[in-house]
Amino acid sequence: MNQEKTTRQIKALGLCSGGLDSILSALVLKEQGIDVTWVSFETPFFSARAAKKASKQTGIPVIVKDITPVYMEMMRAPKAGFGKNMNPCMDCHALMFAQAAAMMKEEGFSFLFSGEVMGQRPKSQTKNALRYVEKNSGIDGYVVRPLSAKLLPETLAEQEGLVDREQLLDISGRSRKVQMELAEKFGIKDYPSPAGGCLLTDKGFSQRLRDLLYVQKTESPRQLRLLKSGRHFRLSPECKLVVGRNRGDNKRIMDLYAPDVHVRLRHASMSGPDALLFGSIKEEDILTAARITAGYTKSKPGDKADVRVFEGDNTRQVQVVTPESGRFKDLLITKG
Ligand code: SF4
DSSP, X not given: OXXXXXXXXXXEEEEOOSSHHHHHHHHHHHHTTOEEEEEEXXXXXXXXXXXXXXXXXXXXXXXXXXXHHHHHHHHHSOTTOXXXXXXXXHHHHHHHHHHHHHHHHHHTOSEEEOOOOBTSSTTTTSHHHHHHXXXXXXXXXXXXXXXXXXXXXXXXXXXTTSSOGGGXXXXXXXXXXXXXXXXXXXXXXXXXXXXXXXXXXXXXXXXXXXXXXXXXXXXXXXXXXXXXSSEEEEEETTEEEXXXXXHHHHHHHHHTOOTTTOEEEEESSSOOOOEEEEESOOHHHHHHHHHHHHHTSSOOTTSEEEEEEEETTEEEEEEEEOOOTTTTGGGBSSOX
16 A cells, blocks of 8 residues: 555545445445545436435435436447447446546546446456446546456556555456345445346337437437337327327326427327427328327227317317227337
């Protein structure tokens, strides 16, 4: 341990997903007297909810940062490409580390850390994947992975004595046994499962995202957030319809409703979905949207249905024939 460690408090900044490995990596460093802080990033595709929960449980402070604009820029052409769905995991990691690296320099942290475990995820946690992230985030040598450090080359942070390598671990592989034992040792009882939480790995969400980016050609944060709720119909290359599936969906859709952006539709007298149209909207799109909306009410196929249309400050009513169930399923963006 060098002189620096004994004369000043070492501060480290960790990337936190809120999962057990993130929590343990921070606690392992904290145990050797390092002052740890987390950063957790948010976009329309993943949130910092689990990280905030982990912070509450451990008392480790978390900085939450929305990186949507820079993330969308990366999404246009991720250098290492996409995974099975719209998940650009390698470049996503590199971007997060680059963001954390800038914070490290600006806010006086000595090094970065993360909870990655060698070989736990076949693609994103191999030695090469970890190296890719460091090289492409401009932070070579200052990323410590406390859970697998002894299996990885010594970092500059270890060489400079900012962190004691002897007290770091050599966990590898997919078994969670050692992590479970450590969780018990540190009294951590409540943590989310390691997978999940990122919508970019979801097939249906990825289909809707691809459609929004490449057909509708928009990256509007509001429309990105709308991808999480409702059934999505492509009425024309320029016009899209989102229809709530249940009460929760209707609420989320209405929270994102903007009268200057969307045309809203709702059955005039029956309970049923809220529906939002957006893009370049023609009258025939409004009539199709009204039929689809009526199809999700109790109105019987073939019956006339009155649907209210809200356009900016104006409201009008259109009458359509309620379609047979499944009549418009070809327009659904998420198939299968
Ligand atoms: S799963 Fe999502 S958040 Fe995680 S690295 Fe991949 S793209 Fe990024």
